[in-house]
Amino acid sequence: MRPSLRPSRLACIGALMWTATACSGASAPASKEPASLAPGLYEISVSQSLQHVSDQKTAPKPICLRSYDIDAFPHKLAEDYFVAQRGCRTVRAPREGNTVSGEVICAADRKVAEGSIRFVYTGEIEPERLTLQGNMVIDVDLPKGTGGPEASDAQMEKAMRRIEKIKTVIESRRLSDCA
Numbered sequence: 001m002r003p004s005l006r007p008s009r010l011a012c013i014g015a016l017m018w019t020a021t022a023c024s025g026a027s028a029p030a031s032k033e034p035a036s037l038a039p040g041l042y043e044i045s046v047s048q049s050l051q052h053v054s055d056q057k058t059a060p061k062p063i064c065l066r067s068y069d070i071d072a073f074p075h076k077l078a079e080d081y082f083v084a085q086r087g088c089r090t091v092r093a094p095r096e097g098n099t100v101s102g103e104v105i106c107a108a109d110r111k112v113a114e115g116s117i118r119f120v121y122t123g124e125i126e127p128e129r130l131t132l133q134g135n136m137v138i139d140v141d142l143p144k145g146t147g148g149p150e151a152s153d154a155q156m157e158k159a160m161r162r163i164e165k166i167k168t169v170i171e172s173r174r175l176s177d178c179a
Contacts, residue, residue: 032097035127037074039067041179042130042172046081050166064178074100074123077170078132082119098125100132108140115140119168128174136164
């Protein structure tokens, strides 16, 4: 049997992917020179999807971003949206290039469960746009029978895992100068 001189399909795919990445000139937001958002009137919209199916999108809301709010704005946008109750704490990771990330951590309602619910987010800053993406991480111990007669313990666990798969996107786009 003669050895085949044709490269394997996997090797070809790998080479094509490497070539496309190398030639695209695209670089990761974390490795780019840091950009600052421009002050002005921004339109904020929030959408949620589960496995690429858009379930919900809010009507855009305007906000006037002042120069003194620019540095905190990416984190405040996520924190204001995801703080579910009093007593939540926030963790802001140091900015890397044009990438921001952090967490909002809230204790579970002790009447229902023990543990915490975290919203973990990352985002990319451009001069006139900020996009944040995040999802919930539910780390709770549910007492047996929490779902009552309507939902078994297995159904409750499955529901929590499904909630964790919901992707939330917060987009802000600069429209103009503030009035």
